Amino acid sequence: MARGKWVFSYKKTTLLVCFFNIAVALYVLRSLYASLYIYSGNVSRNVALYNPDQIRKMEESMQIRREFKPVELIKWVKALEGELSSETRAVELSQHLKQNIIDEILQRLRGLNSSGADIAKEREVVENWRKGKLEEVKSALVKGTSNSSIPHEEAGILARALESDWALLCEEIGLWVPAQVANEEHDDKPEGAEEFDEEVLPGRPLSPECHAELHTDYDGSAVRWGLTHHKDSAADCCQACLDHAKHAKEGEKKCNIWVYCPSEFGCHSPDIYQHKHQECWLKFAEKPRLNFKNKYPEWYRNSHPSAPVIVPWASGITSS
Structure with a gap:
């Protein structure tokens, strides 16, 4: 009987311990689940929990922002962005039509010298061509017709290019004509004063020994690298060449060729560099040779x- 009581007490104790462990595990699981549920419930309630007074204040704040929105300022900014984007756009003309345009202009300019005395004439010829072509295109648009050189679908674009985007079109086709310098007469002009000669290039006049040639690129060995050598005018570039030759040491190459970029949009060159406005190259060549003159050949x-x-x-x- 004592042994039986001992066995019965051992089983009872084991069962009680098991039941206690199960109860503790269930309690722990219930506590974890309850804490997660409470946390998620608090988060969802915090996100969407606004009382009517808070909602009313938020609506009033949104209404105030809408009323004080700078509508006019936004319109002006958008208009300004449109103007800036229009300045950087390209003239959407076919390459064939652009080629026809430059051929017509060159046909008008053929026979004129590129010396300083004819710059005004060149400008006049180009301007007369532009006005005549603009009238022709507008007439074609009004009549709804076209001709062999101007397709009807491009007539409207060409009219806008000739009227408001002329500078952009000139840049795209590579046409550069020196800007006209207006010299007004004044009553206080001294008697016997001679008229100023027409300038070949913008800036101060070039000396005769510069022998300036427009739309010309001479070859030669560079004695001064133009990428880091800029001058305000072609006359300054020529003077830099003259000074270099004057002060060159014995045995050094003396500058006898100057090459200047007068275009504000930069100048094209077949090398890998981007040549910018006012670049001044000083070169030397025993027998100066032309790279290009007037017009780049078609093969190039x-x-x-x-x-x-x-x-x-x-x-x-x-x-x-």
Whole structure:
């Protein structure tokens, strides 16, 4: 009987311990589940929990922001953005039509010298062509017709380019004509004063020994690298060449060729560099040789699609 009581007490104790462990495990699981439920419930209630007074204040704040929204200022900003984007847009004309345009202009300019005395005439010829072509295109648009050189679908674009985007079109086809310098007469002009000669390039007049040539690029060994050598005008570039030749040491190459970029949009060159406005290259060559003059040949433009039609550089061979 004592042994039986001992066995019965051992089983009872084991069962009680098991039941206690199960109860503790269930309690722990219930506590974890309850805490997660309470946390998620609090989060959802905190997100969407607004009383009517708070909602009313938020609506009033939104209404105030809408009333004080700078509508006019936004319109002006959008209009300004449109103008800025229009300045950087390209003239959407076919390459064939652009080629026809430059061919017509060059046909008008053929026979004119590129010397300073004819710059005004060049400008006049180009302007007369632009006005005549603009009238022709507008007439075609009004009548709803076209001709062999201007497709009807491009007539509207060409009219806008000739009227308001003329500078952009000139840049794309590589045409550069020096800006006209207005010299007004005044009553206090001294008697016997001579008229100023027409300038070949913007800036102060060039000396005769510069022998400036517009739309010309001469070859030669660089004695001064133009990428880091900028001058305010072609005359300054020529003077830099003259000074270099004057002060060159014995045995050094003396500058006898100057090449200047007068275009504000930069100048094209077949090398890998981006040539910018006012670049001044000083070169030397025993027998100066032309790279390009007036117009880039067709074979060159075929191999260099980014090349303009007209050579943008201005050059000269000094008399020293």
